[in-house]
Amino acid sequence: MDLNIMYKDFANFIRSNRDDLLVEWMKEMEQQADSRISDIVTEVMYEETSHEFIDLIISNVTEAGITFNEKLDDFAEKVVLLGWPVHFVTSGLRIFGLLVYKAIRNEEFFVKKEVEAENDAYYRFESWLSSMYNKIVTAYADTWEKTVSIQKLALQELSAPLLPIFDHISVMPLIGTIDTERARQIMENLLMGVVKHRSEVVLIDITGVPVVDTMVAHHIIQASEAVRLVGCQPMLVGIRPEIAQTIVNLGIELDKIITTNTLKKGMERALALTNREIVEKEG
Incomplete structure (x- = not known):
């Protein structure tokens, strides 16, 4: 099966089962969240951001590169400003991937017999997820560096005002x-x-x-x-x-x-x- 078609199948499955996956994912993530996140992010904001996170994963395949990159930059800026540590974001992607894989492993398009490792559906799914993981980590790091740089300049100006x-x-x-x-x-x-x-x-x-x-x-x-x-x-x-x-x-x-x-x-x-x-x- 063509990789692009396979990746779109993943995205379509996530879109079709979006609400159920979101409920399960948020249950799992509640156990990962530390007090810093619960103290600074309201439940409504947390749920809204979680919806946005899943929509971002879907758009990785279904939308043009420029549109996706813009969404990714906006999301990275949002979670940095909310104070989400990078390990929480990456853990969220890993847990979401496991939930999706468990849900679709018995789907007809995902069942293959006697195939080589590089063509295995799980391998393909991991490749897609790894690509998404790298993009999110890079965007988070870039946004964090920009934020720290801006804050540093602001502090410097305040530290010696005329x-x-x-x-x-x-x-x-x-x-x-x-x-x-x-x-x-x-x-x-x-x-x-x-x-x-x-x-x-x-x-x-x-x-x-x-x-x-x-x-x-x-x-x-x-x-x-x-x-x-x-x-x-x-x-x-x-x-x-x-x-x-x-x-x-x-x-x-x-x-x-x-x-x-x-x-x-x-x-x-x-x-x-x-x-x-x-x-x-x-x-």
């Missing part, structure tokens, strides 16, 4: 540990931000940085010097006593950088540098 507070005055609040990768992001965001917002003064607030060692201090000074070169006055605010002592012990020169111990004092200095001040309104 905020325009007043005209020509911007603030970069830094929170948490600063490593080499984050220091590079700080430098890029500072330079791009001061040019974009036409900042004349930028306050680098290190109140939330727990440790300022040699490396951190070096990166901050480098970023401040780079800001000065594009015509913006850097200010280092949030200098706690222990940080001041560390900077002195390291012998770091801050003569070209304005420093204050609080953001409030830094803002007052920034307003003065841009010929403004905060005044109380009478009555």
Whole structure:
């Protein structure tokens, strides 16, 4: 029998027995699902996604390559966003394959006598299922990598934001540990931000940085010097006593950088540098 015809027979059988297969498959998969899935996916969403999964398997044979690939990409993106681990997805395909094979092994088109291994119906079914397995795993992996990459970029942007507070005055609040990768992001965001917002003064607030060692201090000074070169006055605010002592012990020169111990004092200095001040309104 021609492989394409055999594969279409598989798909037609699944379509004809879709509801019964789905019920059996979901029973089996309930035993495989861990608490992470049940906690984040509602029963309705789980059932809807399961229907979509079986429809995807059928469309692997019955629809054109481009249409199937589009459906596969959409499905992979959906299960990644739902938090389904790859082992749950691949286990689902394996279990579904076993259920289908058990259901159709006595069908007339599936019974063969004295045939070679490569022509055996089970071999053909396994080949079809393996092809589907590989496609799903590849699509899942690609989608996962894209998702992680997007999330990483978003986190990097949030980890070193430059905020325009007043005209020509911007603030970069830094929170948490600063490593080499984050220091590079700080430098890029500072330079791009001061040019974009036409900042004349930028306050680098290190109140939330727990440790300022040699490396951190070096990166901050480098970023401040780079800001000065594009015509913006850097200010280092949030200098706690222990940080001041560390900077002195390291012998770091801050003569070209304005420093204050609080953001409030830094803002007052920034307003003065841009010929403004905060005044109380009478009555």
